[in-house]
Amino acid sequence: MEFFDCISLAKAQTLINNVLPECTTAVEETELIEALGRIVAEDIAAADHLPPFNRSTVDGYAVLSRDTFSAGEGAPVMLDIIGEVFMGQSADYTIVSGQAVIVPTGGMLPAGADGVVMLEHAEQSDQETLLVVKPIAPGENMVAKGEDIKPGTVFVAAGTRLTAAEIGALAACGIARVKVRRRLTVGIISTGDEVVDVIAVPENGQVRDINSYTLAAMLTAADCQVTRYGITKDNYADLLAAIGKAAGENQLVLVSGGSSVGARDHTVQVIEELGRNKVIFHGLAVRPGKPTIFGLIDHVPVFGLPGHPVAAMTICQMVVMPLVSRLQGSGSCKAGWRIPARLTRNCASAPGRDDFLRVKLIWQAGEYRAEPVLGKSGLISVMTQADGVVHVPADSSGLYAGDVVLVEVMREA
Amino acid sequence: MEFFDCISLAKAQTLINNVLPECTTAVEETELIEALGRIVAEDIAAADHLPPFNRSTVDGYAVLSRDTFSAGEGAPVMLDIIGEVFMGQSADYTIVSGQAVIVPTGGMLPAGADGVVMLEHAEQSDQETLLVVKPIAPGENMVAKGEDIKPGTVFVAAGTRLTAAEIGALAACGIARVKVRRRLTVGIISTGDEVVDVIAVPENGQVRDINSYTLAAMLTAADCQVTRYGITKDNYADLLAAIGKAAGENQLVLVSGGSSVGARDHTVQVIEELGRNKVIFHGLAVRPGKPTIFGLIDHVPVFGLPGHPVAAMTICQMVVMPLVSRLQGSGSCKAGWRIPARLTRNCASAPGRDDFLRVKLIWQAGEYRAEPVLGKSGLISVMTQADGVVHVPADSSGLYAGDVVLVEVMREA
Incomplete structure (x- = not known):
């Protein structure tokens, strides 16, 4: 006994993709430290070189690498120590062949130097004389200016959801404020004549609302801004009012419940009336989740989700979330690992x-x-x-x- | 050239586990709808039966199953329809052999009924007469009172980090407020004479602070309450003041940077002084992350993390996070998938x-x-x-x- 024609999951996904634009959320700026989990609105490029100067990766001596090529345990190369660079200080030296400068890990290399001899591979015979016992290759034990990232390089792409790693990269490049997508606003409605709120003691025949809690948690975890519109009775007038309000105030509306035939019909009719016949599908060949409804009210997508909590969660994860991701500007439909x-x-x-x-x-x-x-x-x-x-x-x-x-x-x- | 004796990762983990109690965070109550990601402080048991009444899982007719055992397409069983149960209403009937009551999906079964015949498998010859053409087994198409969960059953264990699923289960059981662990307070300090804040334009020899951003993001993602104490110069007095303040105000302190030998020594000395010689280890046989320091100041664990951002993130994820999880009351050291x-x-x-x-x-x-x-x-x-x-x-x-x-x-x- 079929009350409606079911369509395939693949067909449903195509229909959803076809009727909705890539992204509906506006752009806003946020402080970098607040940006965890937010979605980047534009490609972000580096303004400067990183590192901004030739930088030592070890404690040692900045030298001209070719001076060390002949060095060995039995044949040390002797260099003149002309100074020392301190952490965070400019290296105000220029070295030429035969010279060396003391540098700390992370310190700036003096002009002329193209490598660093590790402390372990040299010996100071006195304050001004260095004996190098191992050769280094050009560029060894240092990072050249811009070697990590060059100006103009896009290092965080639009659509990226920011994790600690990107936040660190943005900090490194001096980006203290980030343009991100505004949080997608989602309205959630539970329906059902039998449904009462969590604080109520259900009378005979009643059960507590589950779906507005699970759906709100899922959408919140996906960085949406959720508004719950409470529990609506399974009648046309109440549903019309609730869905109309939610669709007017949000970019996405989820209506769950109404597992009885009549209630499903109400949701469909409300979308037909408010959306001017924009019911896109009604019934999925999916288990669980068959009584899923999808339509548009103006440009706001509205899902009617099954009343059964596991079915509602499943359809939310598998059908709604890819759309959420797209509406948030986070690329195409993304799945978890x-x-x-x-x-x-x-x-x-x-x-x-x-x-x-x-x-x-x-x-x-x-x-x-x-x-x-x-x-x-x-x-x-x-x-x-x-x-x-x-x-x-x-x-x-x-x-x-x-x-x-x-x-x-x-x-x- | 070793500046300190490295210990193995396994040894370090044992030392961390041995010196710190299971959980240091206090208990607080939160609204269920705000509880996403929080860690449950006590086992939560159901107070009532779920479902709270015998409930139909289909649209159909509540009957005594044994009345249907002989039913078949050619040999329908005739029953008297004595009424109808509506959604959310009490089923104020008691049926006996030969009787049936109309019930919707999710509706309450009348007393006496032990199963539901689906609409598809019966026919109403008139308003009061039902012809059943397929037998049902006892309990078929229904969920018995308490079949899902019985009073006293622990359905969310202490230490669980709440996801949408548990929030739904708690809603179903009428738990509108949840006892959760207070967020672990974590103080984060960046050190280094070369380190400047993200908003600064680095001069020669300087680089921007990365670690306080990445570490703050990682700890925030793990539901900690993070305070950043800015950037401290690599000298004993500044570090003593910063670590002392952070340890006084938090349950965990992370100091990153100080990649030079002297800076590392400062962190060790500060822990020795403030913690009365409670440096637990200093140097890990781990790559990246060798210059990791761990100690206690009073009962506050303090980590000295490497200055290199990738090393700091790695040690934070692999060494610090399992401890965070334990301090939060979330069971033993948990890893990701x-x-x-x-x-x-x-x-x-x-x-x-x-x-x-x-x-x-x-x-x-x-x-x-x-x-x-x-x-x-x-x-x-x-x-x-x-x-x-x-x-x-x-x-x-x-x-x-x-x-x-x-x-x-x-x-x-």
């Missing part, structure tokens, strides 16, 4: 339908095992025990115990 | 020393390749191009191209 793991049991899957199997990862005998987290009813355990999701594509009739699958992780190890 | 990947080139490693090799992960031909990110000088590229770290243990003399290694990821895919 996929961890190869050996399946511990057979898992049937109907051909023609994409299945998302939640699994627990167990490290054992030098590899990960993927243990399916099953149970018709084990809502809490399916939610809390799963580490990630395995995608069983539509052309597969299932997976066998021992198969190596790819697990998209959803949580820390 | 390790992704098996095939090394693309040979990498030598000195036996007796643990090496941490930064690699880029490339998905190719159905597996990950781990491409070492090398370069004596490529500071920025080593920082921004690496996706993770491979640990080459002390008893290994290196890795070969084609070896499958485990990559601890440091960033999103």
Whole structure:
């Protein structure tokens, strides 16, 4: 008994990609130290050379490398020490053949020097005389000015989500403020005549709202700015008001619940009315997640997600998140790391339908095992025990115990 | 030329574990919706049954399953429909043999019913008469009260870092406020006579501060409360004042830089003076990261990290983070997911020393390749191009191209 025609996951992804632009979020500036997790809005290029001067990588003596070529344990090369460079100070020397200058690790090389003899490979016979016992190659034990990065080099690309590494690179290049994408605003609505808030004591027939909490957490973790619009009853007027408000105030709206046929119809009708018939699809050949709805209200994408919490989370991760990533300006649909793991049991899957199997990862005998987290009813355990999701594509009739699958992780190890 | 005796990574980890208690952070309460990423302070048990009533998982008819055992396409079983249950409403019926009640997906089952016949497998010949054409087993198409979770069951353990899944589970169980560990306070100091802040234009011999940015970002990402104490010159008095202040105001202190011998000595001397000789180790047989210092000032752990940014990040991830995790109450030393990947080139490693090799992960031909990110000088590229770290243990003399290694990821895919 089908209430609507399901479309394939691939078709749904194409439809979503086709109707929405690459990025809708505006640009804002943020302090570098606040920029962790933000998405860079423009390519960032270095303004100067890095390092800004020839820099020693060891404690030792700056020299002309060719002066050392003949040096050996039994045949030291004698050089004149003409001075010392201190950390953070300019090297106000120019050395010529036969001369050396003392430099610390990270110190500036004097003009003329093209390498550094390590402390270990030389000996000062007196304050002004150095005996070098090992040759160095040109450029040895130093980093040349601009060797790491040259002016104009793009070292952080637009769309990058900033981690500690890029923040360090930006600091190195003197970029104290960064142009980033404004956080995507997302409105979340829970629906259902049976749904009550977490603080309520459910009466007979009622259950507490789960989806607005899980969805808010997932979108917050993806650096969105989330507004929860509470719980709406399964009737047309209430849903019309709630979705209209959320779509007017956000760049993306997620409506979850309404697992009954009538409630699904309400969501579809609201999108039809507010969006002027812009229901893009209604029903996915995906398990879990069949009763998924997608449409546009003006230019705001609206998803109707399943009421079942595991299904809502799965569709959020697999269908909504790639769009979020794109709307945030973070390149094309990005997935998390996929961890190869050996399946511990057979898992049937109907051909023609994409299945998302939640699994627990167990490290054992030098590899990960993927243990399916099953149970018709084990809502809490399916939610809390799963580490990630395995995608069983539509052309597969299932997976066998021992198969190596790819697990998209959803949580820390 | 060794300035200090290096100890092994394993020995260092044992010393760190032995001198510090499991957890130092106090407990505080937070709203559930704010709890993402926080660490749960106590085991959390369910107060009630979940679901709180026998609940239908389909649209259909609640019945006594044994009434249907003889049903078949050619031999329908006739039942009396005595009413309908609506979503979110109490099922104020008790059914006996021969009776059925209409129930929606998620609706409450009436007393007496032990299963639900799907709409598809029955037909209403009139408003009060149902013809069932397929038998159901006891418990079919329903979740029994408490079948998912029973009162007293611990469903989120102390030490868990909350993700969307646990937040949903807590919402389901009516837990609107959660006892979590207070954020670990971490003080970060950069040192070096050559180091200037990101907003400065470095003069000859100077470089910009990188480490206080990368370390702050890493600790912030790990849900710590970070205070940066700016840049301190490499002299004993300044370092004494800065470390003393940071240790007085935080639960963990990271001092980075001071890559010259004298600067390292200052950090050691400050810990000796303020901590009354509690320098625990000084020098690690690890690359990168040899000049790592660890000690205690009162009960506050203090790390002296290398000045080289990649080395500082590596030691922070591999040595400091497991301690952070433990101080936060998040169980024993946790690592990130390790992704098996095939090394693309040979990498030598000195036996007796643990090496941490930064690699880029490339998905190719159905597996990950781990491409070492090398370069004596490529500071920025080593920082921004690496996706993770491979640990080459002390008893290994290196890795070969084609070896499958485990990559601890440091960033999103």
